[in-house]
Amino acid sequence: MLSLLSSLLSLLFVFLISFFIIITSRCSFSLSLLNLLGFIKFTALKDDDDNYKRDEGTYVVREEELQRELMPKHVAVIMDGNRRWAKRAGLLTSQGHEAGAKRLIQFSELCFKLGIHTVSAFAFSTENWGRHKVEVKCLMSLIQHYLKSKIQYFQREETRVSVIGNLTKIPESLRRTIHEIEAATKSYKKKHLILAIDYSGRLDILRACKSIVKKSEKGLIQEEDVDEALIERELLTDCTEFSSPDLLIRTSGEQRISNFFLWQLAYTELFFSPVLWPDFDKDKLVEALASFQRRERRFGCQI
Amino acid sequence: MAELPGQIRRMGGGISQLLEQICGFSRRCLFQVISMGPIPNHLAFIMDGNRRYAKKCGLEDGSGHKAGFSALMLMLQYCYELGIKYVTIYAFSIDNFRRQPEEVQSLMDLMLEKINSLLEKESIVHQYGIRVYFIGNLALLNDQVRVAAEKVMKATAKNSRVVLLICIAYNSTDEIVQAVKKSCINKSDNIKASGNYKHEDADSDVERKDMENQEERIQLVDIEENMQMSVAPNPDILIRSSGEARLSNFLLWQTGNSQLCSPAALWPEIGLRHLVWAILNFQRSHSYLEKRKKQL
Secondary structure (H helix, E strand, O other): OHHHHHHHHHHHHHHHHHHHHHHOOOOOHHHHHHHHHHHHHHHHHOOOHHHHHOOOOOOOOOHHHOOHHHOOOEEEEEOOOHHHHHHHHOOOHHHHHHHHHHHHHHHHHHHHHOOOOEEEEEEEEHHHHHOOHHHHHHHHHHHHHHHHHOHHHHHHOOEEEEEEOOOOOOOHHHHHHHHHHHHHHOOOOOEEEEEEEEEOHHHHHHHHHHHHHHHHHOOOOOHHHOOHHHHHHHOHHHHOOOOOOOEEEEOOOOOOOOOOOOHHHOOOEEEEOOOOHHHOOHHHHHHHHHHHHHOOOOOOOOO | OOOHHHHHHHHHHHHHHHHHHHHHHHHHHHHHHHOOOOOOOEEEEEOOOHHHHHHHOOOOOOHHHHHHHHHHHHHHHHHHHHOOOEEEEEEEEHHHHHOOHHHHHHHHHHHHHHHHHOOOOOOHHHHHOEEEEEEOOHHHOOHHHHHHHHHHHHHOOOOOOEEEEEEEEEOHHHHHHHHHHHHHHHHHHHHHHHHHHHHHOOOHHHHHHHHHHHHHHOOHHHHHHHOHHHHOOOOOEEEEOOOOOEOOOOOOOOOOOOEEEOOOOOHHHOOHHHHHHHHHHHHHHHHHHHHHHHHO
8 A cells, every 4th residue: 555655655656756857957967966865865764763763863862772782882973074174164174184083082082982893984095095196195103193192191090092994105204103003002912992094995805815825835824724703813803802893983974984894794783974073072972882782682592 | 145255256356467567567666767777786684583574463473574574575676676786695694503303394495495486487586587595504404405496596506697606505704614615625725736846946945935836826816716605796785674683694894885774664564665765775875885885
């Protein structure tokens, strides 16, 4: 009955659209798309009556409602939206990234306070090398500035900092700073902040495979020893106790993984927030965690 | 007077046929409009929610999966009418073997029945000229299902219009492990071959360089070539029904840049509107993604 009704409505709508297209025949594609979007969104979402459970970034959850024992051990975040935030605020792109960096420090501090052990952030992807040279240079110097200036902060907070990624194309000065901060914080075990710089999920898996093939050539392992656990040990995320994130947050409304962790996200709960990264404050984090705690994780079996 | 109920029934049948034709016509018109924008080449589905649907409707345990199959046939029809060339479905995960034995058995029986029905003349395979692939660790399946799957793959090997990839006994991590194992075997075969050739050459520098070169020769393409899913391009959109937002070990390697959608509808409730909404979202971000691909 419902599909019949929506088909009849579609027919009526199609006639209206054809009429509209004839009238506005020189207009761009997006104008007719807007009408289509409006109608289809209405019919696609109107039967999602339990939408109040859906995560739309529109309602506030209190921190007290979260349960400590259900906290994820590892939260990963794709910090998307800095440039759009800067454009919206009438600022430069570099200021957008700076706001994003500040937000990451606050975000990780909040996570650790709530009992989360590991926080990993997608700071710079291999695909980002394709951005404008000036922006890339600015990002590199921003990362270096923050890492250098926060060494004492991380030591005070007893937070271990690790950087994972290719790291061969980054400036020498940044590489030195990374070694410095990793050495200064490597003994801390309770909190772990992982920064993915020049990271690609596929290249991480490829690196692990190369290492395994090399070991098999040397006779250190046999072909039958190759299993999922072995590959996991060879991935860059093996630097932490909880290498697979329980929750991945991506801001700015885009619903893609964009070549961040691939293997590691096999059973991760995904949370897509429409909010831009520099605006992702404590309320939004609590909302994401509340959504995570409500979810029923079945891992393919029980119901 | 006695003829009246019969007449009413015939009239009712005629009306519903007419309505069906109107629906089909309006759907094709809608698809014409949507096709003005970019259409995805490959769509993947995680068909989640069959058991919850059965519980919700008070049906017996296996019926949710049967209803799910009907929804699948409808979605395939819509996808192929719209011009989407590749469709991948997550039919059965390796993790699902850990479910209750009765449920696993009933799923295997249902799959055997439906796989065999694909070979019938009236099936969707013949209607759309579908080439069918079964992707996964088929050795984990019972003999009957495996033989039936291989039969269907062989029978549809010449079809080339559209492609259906059915992931059965599949885990993405398992797929990658198998691809790595194959790479190991290939590389060791290459070494043996080149080792025999280099046997007379006692220069150790050349041997060391050769080892380094071998490592360099393992590129992304080697892993990708050995993946079972290499028969299709990466999915443009991944749709998971029932509102859960997770990948559950499905196409982890291939969906790095795919649009992810998670409509709240349970799989047997999925319909045209969800598909159209996913495609419109894809069209919205398509031009930006194409620009970024060119930058790389």
